[in-house]
Amino acid sequence: MVDIIYAGLALPLPGKVQTDYAVAVEGGRIVAAGDRATLFAQYPDAERFGGREYLLMPGFINAHDHGRAIGSASLGIRDDILECWLPMLGAQPHIPPYLAAAYDGIQQLKSGITGTAHSHNPASWEGMPDECPRSIQGYRDAGIRVAFHPPMIDQNTLVYADQDAFIASLPPELQADARGRATPPPFTIDEYIALCEDLYTRFHDAEHHTVHIQVSPAGGQWCSDDLIVASVEWAKRRGTRVQMHMLETQYQRLYAYRTWGKSFIRHLEDIGALGNWLTLAHMVWMDEEDRELLGDRRVGMVHNVSSNLRLRSGIPTRYLLVDNTAIGLDGHALDDDQDYWRELRLAWKVMMLKRPALPSLDGLAEAFLKLGLMASARITFGYTGLLGRMEPGMAADMQLIDFDAVRGAWAPDDYPELDDVPAFLLHRANKSHVRHVMVGGRWCVRDGQCVTLDEAAIAGEIRAVLAARDRGVLRERRHAAAQLAPHIRRLYAAWEQ
Ligand SMILES: [Zn+2]
Missing domain, CATH: 2.30.40.10 (Urease, subunit C, domain 1)
Incomplete structure (x- = not known):
C-alpha cells in the first residue's frame, strides 16, 4: 500500500x-x-x-532533552544558575515516567519533532531500572523515535569541590541535608553498565531506529574517569553513542583547570573519550583552542540556547554552523513549551551575534535548518542513513x-x-x-x-498526580534548596577572583 x-x-x-x-x-x-x-x-x-x-x-530531531513532560517553571521551580537550580529540581512533583514520556513525546511531535534524545532524570536512583522501560514505552506509544540514555554520576554531586570542606563550612542546621545531596547513587560502574546492557538487549532497534539505547556519564565534573572510560568502551562495543553534559557553566570550565591544569576537552582526549561516538550538550564554555580537536575527533555538539539563557549559563557563538552541531531543547525552551521552531529562531539569531562580518543572516537560513535536521539526526542517532532528510x-x-x-x-x-x-x-x-x-x-x-x-486523558492523569502531590514535603525540599543556594553561590563566586 x-x-x-x-x-x-x-x-x-x-x-x-x-x-x-x-x-x-x-x-x-x-x-x-x-x-x-x-x-x-x-x-x-x-x-x-x-x-x-x-x-x-x-521532521526535526531534538538532540538533547529530559522528557520531563512539563517545564520546570510551570512546576514552580525558578530559573537560577545551574549549580543552584539542580538542587531545586528535587522540589518538583514526580510525574510517573510513562506519563511524562508520553506527554512530552506528544508535545514534541506537535512541534514537528520526530526523534528526541532523552537524558533520564530519575525520581530515585534505586528506582531507575524500573523507570527506564516505562519511559521508553511512553515514547513508543506516542510514536516518536527516542535515543534513550540513563544517566550516571559518581562524584561531586553537590558541588564540584571538596564536598566535606564545603559541608563543614555550612551552618549546622544545613549540614545533614547537604550530606544527603553529596551522596553518590547506590550503583557501581559495573551495575550501571549492566543496566545499559539490559536496556540495549531489550529495546535497541538497529533496524528501524525507533529506540536507541545509549550511555550517559551525565557530566564531566560529576563523573570519574573510570566511569567515563567504561561508558565509552561499552558504547564502542555496542556501536551506540555516549551523551554527556559538558562545559555548561563557567564553573565547570574552571573545575577542569583547577583539577588537571588543562581544559575539559584536553582531559577527555587524554583519557580516550573523544570520538565520533560522543555527543556533548551545551558546550557554552569551550576553549577556542579545542575547536579543531573536537572537529578532528568528529565529536557532536548540541546547542541548547534557551536553556543556556534561562540558567544564565552564557551564549556560545564561536563553534557553530559547522556540521557537527545539533539543536536541543533540554526540556527548557524559552516559553517552557517545547517549541522547536522558536528554539531554532532563537539559536539562529544568537549564534550569529559575533559574526557581523557575514553579510546576511537570512542567507544562512537553509544551512541553519539543516542543523535541526541532518546534523541533529546524525548527532542523536549516529549515522543511520535513514533520518534527517x-x-x-x-x-x-x-x-x-x-x-x-x-x-x-x-x-x-x-x-x-x-x-x-x-x-x-x-x-x-x-x-x-x-x-x-x-x-x-x-x-x-x-x-x-x-x-x-489520547492527549487529554494523559493530561488529566498528570493533573491528578499534581493535585495529589504532598505540598508540605515539596515546600520543605524547596526551602532546603533555597537555604543552600547562597552558600553554593559564594563557593563559586570565589573561583572567579
Ligand atoms: Zn540537559
Missing part, C-alpha cells in the same frame, strides 16, 4: 525549495519523491493526503506546515520568493503552524492533534 503526501511547497533538504511536490511512502520508507503530478500518475491507486496550502519538510530510501519522517498561516492574511500570493522560503520560515513559524506529522510512515499528529494517544 502506497501513500502519497503532497504540498504546494516543499523543503526536501538537502535539495532546494520545490513547488507542487510529493513523496510516495511504503513500508515506513519514502520510495519516490518529486513532482506531484508525476507521482500521482505513477501511483494512481495510492492514498493521497496533503494540500496546496502546506509546506512539506523532514526527505528522499527515496529514507524513513518517512515528515511534517506538514500550514504555510498560508505562516505567511499571514496580508501576504500576496507570490510572497515570499522561493529562495526566501527558508528564512521566512525561520522568522515566522512556530509550533502552532505544524499541522500533520508522520514518523516511519505512521501519522502521529493530524490537524494539530495527536492521533496515537
Whole structure:
C-alpha cells in the first residue's frame, strides 16, 4: 500500500525549495519523491493526503532533552544558575515516567519533532531500572523515535569541590541535608553498565531506529574517569553513542583547570573519550583552542540556547554552523513549551551575534535548518542513513506546515520568493503552524492533534498526580534548596577572583 503526501511547497533538504511536490511512502520508507503530478500518475491507486496550502519538510530531531513532560517553571521551580537550580529540581512533583514520556513525546511531535534524545532524570536512583522501560514505552506509544540514555554520576554531586570542606563550612542546621545531596547513587560502574546492557538487549532497534539505547556519564565534573572510560568502551562495543553534559557553566570550565591544569576537552582526549561516538550538550564554555580537536575527533555538539539563557549559563557563538552541531531543547525552551521552531529562531539569531562580518543572516537560513535536521539526526542517532532528510530510501519522517498561516492574511500570493522560503520560515513559524506529522510512515499528529494517544486523558492523569502531590514535603525540599543556594553561590563566586 502506497501513500502519497503532497504540498504546494516543499523543503526536501538537502535539495532546494520545490513547488507542487510529493513523496510516495511504503513500508515506513519514502520510495519516490518529486513532482506531484508525476507521482500521482505513477501511483494512481495510492492514498493521497496533503494540500496546496502546506509546506512539506523532514521532521526535526531534538538532540538533547529530559522528557520531563512539563517545564520546570510551570512546576514552580525558578530559573537560577545551574549549580543552584539542580538542587531545586528535587522540589518538583514526580510525574510517573510513562506519563511524562508520553506527554512530552506528544508535545514534541506537535512541534514537528520526530526523534528526541532523552537524558533520564530519575525520581530515585534505586528506582531507575524500573523507570527506564516505562519511559521508553511512553515514547513508543506516542510514536516518536527516542535515543534513550540513563544517566550516571559518581562524584561531586553537590558541588564540584571538596564536598566535606564545603559541608563543614555550612551552618549546622544545613549540614545533614547537604550530606544527603553529596551522596553518590547506590550503583557501581559495573551495575550501571549492566543496566545499559539490559536496556540495549531489550529495546535497541538497529533496524528501524525507533529506540536507541545509549550511555550517559551525565557530566564531566560529576563523573570519574573510570566511569567515563567504561561508558565509552561499552558504547564502542555496542556501536551506540555516549551523551554527556559538558562545559555548561563557567564553573565547570574552571573545575577542569583547577583539577588537571588543562581544559575539559584536553582531559577527555587524554583519557580516550573523544570520538565520533560522543555527543556533548551545551558546550557554552569551550576553549577556542579545542575547536579543531573536537572537529578532528568528529565529536557532536548540541546547542541548547534557551536553556543556556534561562540558567544564565552564557551564549556560545564561536563553534557553530559547522556540521557537527545539533539543536536541543533540554526540556527548557524559552516559553517552557517545547517549541522547536522558536528554539531554532532563537539559536539562529544568537549564534550569529559575533559574526557581523557575514553579510546576511537570512542567507544562512537553509544551512541553519539543516542543523535541526541532518546534523541533529546524525548527532542523536549516529549515522543511520535513514533520518534527517526527505528522499527515496529514507524513513518517512515528515511534517506538514500550514504555510498560508505562516505567511499571514496580508501576504500576496507570490510572497515570499522561493529562495526566501527558508528564512521566512525561520522568522515566522512556530509550533502552532505544524499541522500533520508522520514518523516511519505512521501519522502521529493530524490537524494539530495527536492521533496515537489520547492527549487529554494523559493530561488529566498528570493533573491528578499534581493535585495529589504532598505540598508540605515539596515546600520543605524547596526551602532546603533555597537555604543552600547562597552558600553554593559564594563557593563559586570565589573561583572567579
Ligand atoms: Zn540537559
